Amino acid sequence: MKVADAIAGVLKAEAIEHLVCYPRQMLIDPCIEAGLKPVICRQERVGVGIADGISRSTDGARIGVFSMQGGPGVENSFPGAAQVFGDNVPVLIMPGGANRDRAYTPPTFSAVESFRTVTKWAASINQPQRTSELFRRAFHHLRTGKLGPVLIEVPGDVLDADIGALDYAPPRPLRSGPDSADIRNCAAVLLKAAAPVIHAGQGVLYAGASKELVRLAELLDAPVLTTNTGKSAFPENHPLSLGAAVVSAPKMVNHFLRKADCIVAVGASLTRTPWGPKIPNGKKIVHLTNDAGDINKEFPTEAAAVGDAKLVLEALIAEIGNRKRANGTVAEVKAVREEWIKDWISELTSSEVPINQYRVIHDLKQAVDPENTIITHDSGGPREQLIPFWEAVAPRGYLGWGKSTQLGHGLGLIMGAKLANPGKLCINVMGDASIGMVGMDIETAVRNRIGILTIVFNNGLMAGERESMPRAIERHNALDLGGNYADVAKALGAWSRRVVEPQAVSSTLKQAIEVTTSHEPAVVEFVVKEGVRFSRY
Ligand SMILES: Cc1ncc(C[n+]2csc(CCOP(=O)(O)OP(=O)(O)O)c2C)c(N)n1
Numbered sequence: 250m251k252v253a254d255a256i257a258g259v260l261k262a263e264a265i266e267h268l269v270c271y272p273r274q275m276l277i278d279p280c281i282e283a284g285l286k287p288v289i290c291r292q293e294r295v296g297v298g299i300a301d302g303i304s305r306s307t308d309g310a311r312i313g314v315f316s317m318q319g320g321p322g323v324e325n326s327f328p329g330a331a332q333v334f335g336d337n338v339p340v341l342i343m344p345g346g347a348n349r350d351r352a353y354t355p356p357t358f359s360a361v362e363s364f365r366t367v368t369k370w371a372a373s374i375n376q377p378q379r380t381s382e383l384f385r386r387a388f389h390h391l392r393t394g395k396l397g398p399v400l401i402e403v404p405g406d407v408l409d410a411d412i413g414a415l416d417y418a419p420p421r422p423l424r425s426g427p428d429s430a431d432i433r434n435c436a437a438v439l440l441k442a443a444a445p446v447i448h449a450g451q452g453v454l455y456a457g458a459s460k461e462l463v464r465l466a467e468l469l470d471a472p473v474l475t476t477n478t479g480k481s482a483f484p485e486n487h488p489l490s491l492g493a494a495v496v497s498a499p500k501m502v503n504h505f506l507r508k509a510d511c512i513v514a515v516g517a518s519l520t521r522t523p524w525g526p527k528i529p530n531g532k533k534i535v536h537l538t539n540d541a542g543d544i545n546k547e548f549p550t551e552a553a554a555v556g557d558a559k560l561v562l563e564a565l566i567a568e569i570g571n572r573k574r575a576n577g578t579v580a581e582v583k584a585v586r587e588e589w590i591k592d593w594i595s596e597l598t599s600s601e602v603p604i605n606q607y608r609v610i611h612d613l614k615q616a617v618d619p620e621n622t623i624i625t626h627d628s629g630g631p632r633e634q635l636i637p638f639w640e641a642v643a644p645r646g647y648l649g650w651g652k653s654t655q656l657g658h659g660l661g662l663i664m665g666a667k668l669a670n671p672g673k674l675c676i677n678v679m680g681d682a683s684i685g686m687v688g689m690d691i692e693t694a695v696r697n698r699i700g701i702l703t704i705v706f707n708n709g710l711m712a713g714e715r716e717s718m719p720r721a722i723e724r725h726n727a728l729d730l731g732g733n734y735a736d737v738a739k740a741l742g743a744w745s746r747r748v749v750e751p752q753a754v755s756s757t758l759k760q761a762i763e764v765t766t767s768h769e770p771a772v773v774e775f776v777v778k779e780g781v782r783f784s785r786y
């Protein structure tokens with residue numbers, strides 16, 4: 250068997266359905282022979298985004314794979330790799346590579362060396378007979394421990410080498426549980442706390458531990474906030490939910506963070522980031538994570554336990570037993586939420602022209618079945634506007650992203666989510682700068698019959714950058730962007746509408762949702778106001 254066919258056999262054994270790819274890549278045909286479906290994108294960074302959507306929306310149960318040319322192809326996929334590395338998403342990136350006799354000859358591009366800083370592990374198949382071994386390691390890394398992208402480079406001259414029969418068995422995902430002494434310590438700190446707050450991250454999603462998280466919150470009568478990537482780990486229609494935080498957040502988040510004496514982080518690294526909850530100094534920290542390297546990293550830690558979020562939560566729940574607490578938290582969350590909505594209801598229902606972004610979000614909420622919807626934001630204003638006000642009720646009903654925050658990443662992400670969840674309504678909300686980065690890939694959705702709904706907030710500028718370059722703006726209008734994206738989408742073959750009247754928001758969204766049910770992407774461009782009011786308290 251040739252190495253190319255062996256790799257196709259590995260992917261088949263790993264139940265990979267889609268090969269997201271861009272030529273020239275000599276693995277494409279062998280993979281198609283093995284029964285995979287190709288998804289050819291228009292740009293490599295979007296290809297990584299599609300693979301991300303497959304992995305992220307399935308909590309890694311299905312691994313997204315993206316394969317492209319060595320040299321220019323892999324060079325052009327660096328942003329995608331950096332984004333999934335920042336967000337710890339298990340994605341397999343499989344570039345071609347120069348023949349082995351070109352290695353270490355400048356300027357030959359080395360994907361392994363160049364991607365070392367944005368991958369969990371990167372290797373080149375330097376000997377054909379190592380194919381099975383290297384893929385076993387790759388899939389082990391993609392399933393176990395702290396997750397992240399893995400890169401395997403396939404040099405051109407390796408592909409045709411004969412290696413006999415393929416000997417490959419998919420490695421099982423492995424979970425580890427916590428030390429019982431650590432759990433006793435965590436429970437003791439928690440039960441002494443007067444006002445604990447639970448800070449939940451994406452580890453809860455990957456562990457499938459949302460039910461256990463709800464149980465812990467109810468036992469402690471503790472309110473729950475999530476990180477950006479952890480949004481949807483806790484049902485946001487639960488009376489203890491505070492919502493998720495980026496720079497903006499529901500009013501409840503900072504209200505409870507300020508008064509908390511103890512923060513319990515679950516399935517979260519607690520890395521300080523502008524796009525996450527801001528934990529004030531001086532709180533007692535209890536840290537539950539599968540990566541010991543994150544403990545004591547940013548915060549002195551009072552108690553901690555290392556393990557898979559589900560196993561750790563089960564152990565903690567058992568340790569707390571019937572020592573249930575009551576703090577009157579539900580009534581306090583409700584009161585602050587009511588104050589918050591009072592602050593915002595005029596925005597959410599506004600009839601102003603240009604259209605208010607919050608009105609679109611509000612009308613969209615009414616138009617969807619939240620149990621059957623996956624939605625994601627893009628960078629910039631849309632992220633800040635959507636996250637506080639979108640109520641995620643089911644795990645992975647929201648794909649929050651952004652330790653790096655690359656404009657345009659949401660488009661590939663939602664295409665991958667739709668490929669992996671064809672029965673769900675999949676929506677991405679992007680600004681005009683974002684669509685400028687990746688808009689041509691709307692054609693990828695058209696051609697591959699990926700029925701996503703793309704919402705574009707077109708305010709004709711980069712709202713968040715007003716502060717960053719006042720002189721350039723004053724003298725050269727440097728903030729402004731131009732474009733009619735409904736026309737662009739139409740020219741790319743998508744169903745599209747441009748909406749300027751608030752009265753048409755709801756009916757157009759409903760029409761667009763209907764269009765997506767027949768595997769056709771829909772793009773709705775809303776001509777919106779600049780939009781600089783954010784939910785920040
Ligand atoms: C690839 C990339 N380059 C630059 C940035 C910095 N950045 C963040 S938001 C933004 C402007 C976003 O404008 P737009 O998408 O139109 O949304 P708006 O803020 O206007 O609502 C920029 C330049 C980024 N996040 N990603």
Ligand SMILES: [Mg+2]
Binds near residue numbers: 681682709711712
């Ligand atoms: Mg804009």
